[in-house]
Structures are given as C-alpha cells and as structure tokens.
Amino acid sequence: MGSDQLAQPVTILKGVGAALAEKLAKLHISTVEDLLFHLPLRYQDRTRITPMGAIRRGDEVVVVGQVALADVTKGRRRALIVRLGDGTGSITLRFFHFNMTQKNQFRKGALVRCYGEARPGASGLELYHPEYSLVSQDQTVSVDDHLTPIYPLTEGLTQNRLRQLIQLALAELQKTEVVDWLPKSLFPNLPSLKESLQLLHEPPPDAPIDELTRYKHPSQHRLIMEELIAQQLSLLKLRQQHKHHQAPVFKATGQLGQQMLARLPFPLTGAQSRVIGEITQDIQQPSPMLRLVQGDVGAGKTLVAAIAALQAIEAGYQVAVMAPTEILAEQHYSNFRQWFTPLGLDVAWMAGKLKGKARQAQLERIAAGAPMVVGTHALFQESVEFNKLGLIIVDEQHRFGVHQRLSLREKGQQGDLYPHQLIMTATPIPRTLAMSAYADLDTSVIDELPPGRTPIETVALPDSRRDEIVERIATACYQGKQAYWVCTLIEDSEALQCQAAETTFEDLSVRLKGLNIGLIHGRMKAQEKAEIMARFKANELQLLVATTVIEVGVDVPNATLMVIENPERLGLSQLHQLRGRVGRGDQQSYCVLLYHSPLSRNGKARVAVMRDTQDGFQIAEKDLELRGPGEVLGTRQTGLAQMKIADLVRDQYLLDEVNIAANQLLRHYPHHLPPLVDRWLGSADQYAQV
CATH class of the missing domain: 2.40.50.140 (Nucleic acid-binding proteins)
Structure with a gap:
C-alpha cells in the first residue's frame, strides 16, 4: 500500500460503513492517516498482573x-x-x-x-x-503485550472499536511510509514520524510510562513539535500574505483627534498615548495594519480606537467598528456618537434587528460614505456596501473567529488596497497564547488604568449566607446604588441558565418588594435585552438579574455591587470580565462570589486568585494554568482548542524553538506547508481560505 493509500477514506478499512464513518467524522477522522494522527490521551498498564x-x-x-x-x-x-x-x-x-x-x-x-x-x-x-x-482453570491468564492507549471518543464509539480501527491503520503503516514534512535536519535527535506514531499507539511494556504520562517521551516530543509548528505556520502564512497586500496610507494632521481630546474631562494615560503612537506608525505604512490592543477592563481601549478612527476619517476614509453582541455594539454606537457628532461626523448603525425602511436608510448612509459605521456581524452581510473603507476595528475578536474578520476585510477591498485592522480585547491574553493564537498580529498593551478608578473589593462567601447578601443588596439599592446578580450553571446549557436566572428573578422580586428588578438572559430577543439594559443604565431598575450575557463592555457607573453565584463554574478571565461591570465610577464597589460548599482544591485556588488580585494579566496566566487555552480564549474558534497532542501551557517551553523551526520552513521549504498544516489542522484551518 503506497503512502497515497494512507490518504484513502476510512471506509476502505474492513467493517467501516457509512454510519461508523459519520461518527469518526465528528472526531475529524476521514482518512486512514487521520486515524494514525488521532493520538492517545493517556495509557493504562495492563502488561503485568499485580499481587x-x-x-x-x-x-x-x-x-x-x-x-x-x-x-x-x-x-x-x-x-x-x-x-x-x-x-x-x-x-x-x-x-x-x-x-x-x-x-x-x-x-x-x-x-x-x-x-x-x-x-x-x-x-x-x-x-x-x-x-x-x-x-477457565485450564486457560493461561493473558496480559497485554503493550501499554493500553486511551483515546478521545465521541458518542456511539467505544475505546475497543476505536483501538481495532487504529490497529488496522497501523497494519497499513507497516507496509508503507508516511510522508514526513519536517526535514530531518530540524530535529536530528528525535525519532522519525513513523517510529513515533507506532510507539505512541502501541508502547512496549518497558516504555517509561512516567515519561509518557508527562508527555516527555521523545516520540511525543517529535509530534508535539510538529503540531505546534503547523499551528504557527498557519498564522505566519496568514501574516505573510497580509503583509504583501497594499493598504491606504493615512496622512492625517491629528487635528480631529486633538479637538475630541480637548472636549474630554480627563487627559489620556501614558499607556493610551503610547499605544496611539504605535497605531499611528502602522497606519502611515503602505501595508495593512494588523494590531491587537489588549487592555484590562476599563483601561480605555475604545478611546484609543476612536483616535485611530479619526485619523482614517481625516484622511478621507470610512471606519467600521464591529462588536460581538448588540448590547456592546449599541454601547459603542452611543460612545462614538457622543464623541463624533460635535465634530460634525455622521455615525451610521447596522445590526440584525434593523428591518425594512430603517435598515434601507442605514444601508444608503453607509454606501454614501458615512465616515463611521458601528454594528454587529451584520456588517458583513452582502447587502452592506461600503464607500471607501480604510480601517476596521473589531472588539473581542476571539468571539468571531478569524474567517469572519477576514470576510469583513474582503468587503473593504478597493482595487489593490486592503483596509487596516485594529482588534481590541478586554481578555488579557498571556504571552504564551499571544505568541501562538495571535501570531498573525502585532500586539499593544494598555497596562494602566485611568486615574480615579477605585479598586473593587472582592469577597467569597458560601451560599448558606445568601439571605445576608440579599439584605445587603436591599440596603444598597434603597440608598440609590445599583446591583447585578449573575446566575451561572455547571451544565453548559443556555436553557437551564435562563431558567436559573428566571427562578432567581422571581425569588428576589418577592423578597425585595419596592425595588425595580430587571432580568436579562440569552434567550431573550436582542431588542428586549437592549431595552432592559437601557432602563438599568437610566437607573429605572435598581437590580439586574442576568446570565453571563452581561460580561463584556456594558458601562453603568452607578452599579457598585455584584453577586456572582457559583463562581467556581466560570473561568477566572470570565469572572474578571464580569467583575469589571462594577467599579466603573468613583464609588467603592464590591463583588461577592457566592460559592457552593464544599469547594474543590482547584475551586479554592481560583476563588483566592480573584480575591487577591485585580490584574487581568496575572489572572489570565493563572486561568491558563488551571483551565487550558481553549477555555481561556473563550471559544473553539481559534483552531487551538482541539489540539491532538500539544498543550500550550505544558509545552510553552518549546515555543521559541517552534518559532525558529516554523520560520526556517517558511523560508526554505514553502511547498511543505500546505500538507503539514492540513495534516494537523485540517478543516479547522480557517487560514487556508485566506
């Protein structure tokens, strides 16, 4: 069987029909080679009998x-x-x-x-x-002749069935060579790809199980390096392609920016000024800017984006701002109108809920060249035609996925020119992840909070003290303050989360008569959510019961108290985001983590981190350590979450070596890149469609 045979569909293997092939497809296994690269999570030692x-x-x-x-x-x-x-x-x-x-x-x-x-x-x-x-008495007791691999599974597929299929794939591997896309010169001391695959699926009884458990075996090292290199290459390739494009050069005097800053009641922080300088340098170059601006909750990222937008507008171009939810998009719309209308600049709006004549009117404004357009992902619907798009600002990009960001870029293409891109996130990304998840981006960090922000005091209490907390909320709200009550659930089910929020809302409405209480959850229509949020912002509601839909960007300076139920069920970065909804003004704010006893050791560690620090970067590092990259980035859209053998936290010590190897491959073996990236990322590689 030739190596091209390894590329054959799994259905050529004995016993694999359409139904089984469908189950395997859920594990991203469609060819014989995919089976070989479906690697064990861990091993069991059944090679010896223990007294x-x-x-x-x-x-x-x-x-x-x-x-x-x-x-x-x-x-x-x-x-x-x-x-x-x-x-x-x-x-x-x-x-x-x-x-x-x-x-x-x-x-x-x-x-x-x-x-x-x-x-x-x-x-x-x-x-x-x-x-x-x-x-039976006359039978000899058999033991396995190699360590037993335990594989990732999907519903309807057992370990035994998957092991049988991988055995068939290994039998085919014996008869052929698997193409090795990494030149031997890169890692002369590591075993070959074929040896590594055979050993990892069938480790001999004397294989060091301790090394295998810690992913420190040379065969694992060989495959981890290859997977990290494939990941890195997909991003470097995207960056390279992007840098070959032309972009408009913004020669602006900065006059509009100065006018806007003069109207603000406070000066920029040093960090904001530094990041504006980095952006200005980028947008005066003829290749497209691709910059990620990280800043902790409340660091003033939107203001930095506004100054960048004014430079594009002054140079005669349109700017699009895209946010992941209508609540957040509306907040940006309101901020930009407040800043830009006094400068005589029109701000257009585009969201999924706009219908009929209202939608038509906005489409015409955008096509006619409204300098600033704010919206949700509705901005890249086909009917939206830009006039002269020069800068795209994307908020919380990891909520969209790379391909959506790219499709907006294509919309802005004019002749040979591509728009510049500025990506903002309030989720501080540890250096490890930034190197890997965002290798296609330059990074700026706003690491200074505006003056006058009071630190939020965080306390952790068991839910047996719930009544006490309800009383405390009542007191604060009767004194004119506002509060959030956030409901979370262990099941990742929106329906159950909404139900929990509804039950809490009913309970608090009975217990806190005389207070106006609102409810927001993911199953409500966007219009309803926006109306409730607007009422809370206007202080018509004193208490807002919500699921985690309020986590990003919502700004209500009068809200000074937040209760988060079951905080042990959320990631630290998400808790930090939620907590950042209070403490937006100059009053002392509090966050109560209402946990369910007893807390696991991991739960205690996480609650302690939240209590002890407000530094989003420290929190993100700890979160990465405790939960892993797929969770920290908040979605599966990064292509990172579903790694086959590598783990960005465990293997971060290899990243510098990976970077060097990926750059060498890019330079000397460009024809190896597509098959290598395809082997490890397959359809997860959104970058291939660039």
Whole structure:
C-alpha cells in the first residue's frame, strides 16, 4: 500500500460503513492517516498482573484471583459485591449496575481477571465497575503485550472499536511510509514520524510510562513539535500574505483627534498615548495594519480606537467598528456618537434587528460614505456596501473567529488596497497564547488604568449566607446604588441558565418588594435585552438579574455591587470580565462570589486568585494554568482548542524553538506547508481560505 493509500477514506478499512464513518467524522477522522494522527490521551498498564497484597490506593491494576464470595447488598444503593483473593491479599469488586446472570457467574472458587482503579471502600480497597473476564482453570491468564492507549471518543464509539480501527491503520503503516514534512535536519535527535506514531499507539511494556504520562517521551516530543509548528505556520502564512497586500496610507494632521481630546474631562494615560503612537506608525505604512490592543477592563481601549478612527476619517476614509453582541455594539454606537457628532461626523448603525425602511436608510448612509459605521456581524452581510473603507476595528475578536474578520476585510477591498485592522480585547491574553493564537498580529498593551478608578473589593462567601447578601443588596439599592446578580450553571446549557436566572428573578422580586428588578438572559430577543439594559443604565431598575450575557463592555457607573453565584463554574478571565461591570465610577464597589460548599482544591485556588488580585494579566496566566487555552480564549474558534497532542501551557517551553523551526520552513521549504498544516489542522484551518 503506497503512502497515497494512507490518504484513502476510512471506509476502505474492513467493517467501516457509512454510519461508523459519520461518527469518526465528528472526531475529524476521514482518512486512514487521520486515524494514525488521532493520538492517545493517556495509557493504562495492563502488561503485568499485580499481587493484591502490593496494591496501593489509586493504582490502576490487573489482578487475578479466586472468588471467595458474591453477594447483593441492600444499603443506600443496591450493589453486587464480589470478594477476590490471590494468596497475597484480597480485594472487593463493587457493581452498582448488574443483573442476576452476572451475579451467578461469580461462583465460589471461579478464577477472575480484572482491571480497574483501586479506591478505598467499606471493606478496604475496592474496584468499582472493573473490566473483568472469567478464566477457565485450564486457560493461561493473558496480559497485554503493550501499554493500553486511551483515546478521545465521541458518542456511539467505544475505546475497543476505536483501538481495532487504529490497529488496522497501523497494519497499513507497516507496509508503507508516511510522508514526513519536517526535514530531518530540524530535529536530528528525535525519532522519525513513523517510529513515533507506532510507539505512541502501541508502547512496549518497558516504555517509561512516567515519561509518557508527562508527555516527555521523545516520540511525543517529535509530534508535539510538529503540531505546534503547523499551528504557527498557519498564522505566519496568514501574516505573510497580509503583509504583501497594499493598504491606504493615512496622512492625517491629528487635528480631529486633538479637538475630541480637548472636549474630554480627563487627559489620556501614558499607556493610551503610547499605544496611539504605535497605531499611528502602522497606519502611515503602505501595508495593512494588523494590531491587537489588549487592555484590562476599563483601561480605555475604545478611546484609543476612536483616535485611530479619526485619523482614517481625516484622511478621507470610512471606519467600521464591529462588536460581538448588540448590547456592546449599541454601547459603542452611543460612545462614538457622543464623541463624533460635535465634530460634525455622521455615525451610521447596522445590526440584525434593523428591518425594512430603517435598515434601507442605514444601508444608503453607509454606501454614501458615512465616515463611521458601528454594528454587529451584520456588517458583513452582502447587502452592506461600503464607500471607501480604510480601517476596521473589531472588539473581542476571539468571539468571531478569524474567517469572519477576514470576510469583513474582503468587503473593504478597493482595487489593490486592503483596509487596516485594529482588534481590541478586554481578555488579557498571556504571552504564551499571544505568541501562538495571535501570531498573525502585532500586539499593544494598555497596562494602566485611568486615574480615579477605585479598586473593587472582592469577597467569597458560601451560599448558606445568601439571605445576608440579599439584605445587603436591599440596603444598597434603597440608598440609590445599583446591583447585578449573575446566575451561572455547571451544565453548559443556555436553557437551564435562563431558567436559573428566571427562578432567581422571581425569588428576589418577592423578597425585595419596592425595588425595580430587571432580568436579562440569552434567550431573550436582542431588542428586549437592549431595552432592559437601557432602563438599568437610566437607573429605572435598581437590580439586574442576568446570565453571563452581561460580561463584556456594558458601562453603568452607578452599579457598585455584584453577586456572582457559583463562581467556581466560570473561568477566572470570565469572572474578571464580569467583575469589571462594577467599579466603573468613583464609588467603592464590591463583588461577592457566592460559592457552593464544599469547594474543590482547584475551586479554592481560583476563588483566592480573584480575591487577591485585580490584574487581568496575572489572572489570565493563572486561568491558563488551571483551565487550558481553549477555555481561556473563550471559544473553539481559534483552531487551538482541539489540539491532538500539544498543550500550550505544558509545552510553552518549546515555543521559541517552534518559532525558529516554523520560520526556517517558511523560508526554505514553502511547498511543505500546505500538507503539514492540513495534516494537523485540517478543516479547522480557517487560514487556508485566506
């Protein structure tokens, strides 16, 4: 079978029909080679039998012993208890799901081989629901001849079935070579790709399981490097292509910006001035700016974007500002109107809810050249025609995905010229992730908060003190303050979150009579959400019960108290975003983390971080450590979340080496890039469509 055969669809393998192929497709497996690159998450050692007397708590073991007794207990939960002994000691098997046929198999004296994890139980060490088989007296007890891989699965697919398929793929690999797109000169001391794949799917019994568990085995190292390089290349390629494009050069006097700043009640911070300088330098170049501006909650990113926008407008170009939600887009619309209308500049608006004549009127304003256009992703609907788009400002870009940002760029293309792009985020991104997730962008950081912002005091309390908190909210609201009550749930289900928010809203409405309480959740129409938010902003509502939909950008300076239920269920960066909705004015603000006891060790660590620091970058680093990159970036759209073997936190020490290797490949082996990127990112590579 030639290596081109590895590119054949999985359906050429024995026993793989359309239904199984569909399940495999959910794991991004469509070819024989994809099976080989579906790598184990971890391993179990079933290559040796452990004497029962030597088992320690937490060990995953194969044991063989004779049945001493088998009994059904009727305690709190009905269970089948089987006691096994092997002369060195004994162990108990415990089954909660069983039938009587199963019970009758365990006759006294029968020989049983099982595999499971030893946990402390009522009768000493126990194996809960172990895998087991009965061994006849004349049979030799078999053990596996290699470590057992545990793979990522999808519904309807078992470990055993997937292992069988990977065995078939490995059999094909024996007959052929898999194309290695990394030149040997890059990593002369690492095993070949073929050796690495074989070893990782079938580690021999003497393979160092400790090294494999810590992902420090040379074969893992080889594949981790390749995956990180593919990831990096996809972004560097995007950056390279982007830099080859032409962009308008904005020669502006800065007069409009000066006029706007003169009207503000406060000066810019040093960090804002520095970042404006970096942007100004970019937009005076003939290649398109691609700059990410990171700034903690309330650092004044929008003001920096406004000054950039005025330079584009002064040079005769249009600017588009895109935000991920209508609430946030409306807030930008209101800010830009407040700043730009006194300068005689028209600000147009585009969102999904605009219909009929109102929509038509805005489309005409945009086509006629309204200097500033604010909206949601509705900005890249086909009917929206820009007149002369020179700068795109995207807020919270990781909510959109790279391809959406690119499609807006295509809309702004005029002849050979592409618009400049400025991306803003209030989610501080640790250096590790910025290097990898945003390698196609230059980065600026606004690391200074405007003067006059009082730090938010954060306290963590168990939900047994809920009544106390309700009273405290009542007192604050009767004194003219405003508060948020945020509901979260462990299930990632919008329906259940909305239900929790509705129940809390009803409960608080009964207990806090005399207060005007609003409710916002993800299932409400955008119009309804906007109306409630506007009422809260105007202080017609004193308390807002919400799901996490309020996390980004909403600005109500009079809101000084926030309660977050079940904070242990959110990421730190998300908690930090939520907390940043209070403390927007000069009054002391408070955030109460209302957790459910008992907290896990990880939960305690996270709550402690929130209590101890307000530095978004520190929080993001800690979040990355505790939860991993896919979660920190908030979505799966980065192409990073679903890595096959690499892990940006664990493997960050390799990133400098990866950078060097990726640049060498770009320079000397450009024809290797498409197949290498395709092997690891496949359809996740939005960048290929650039």
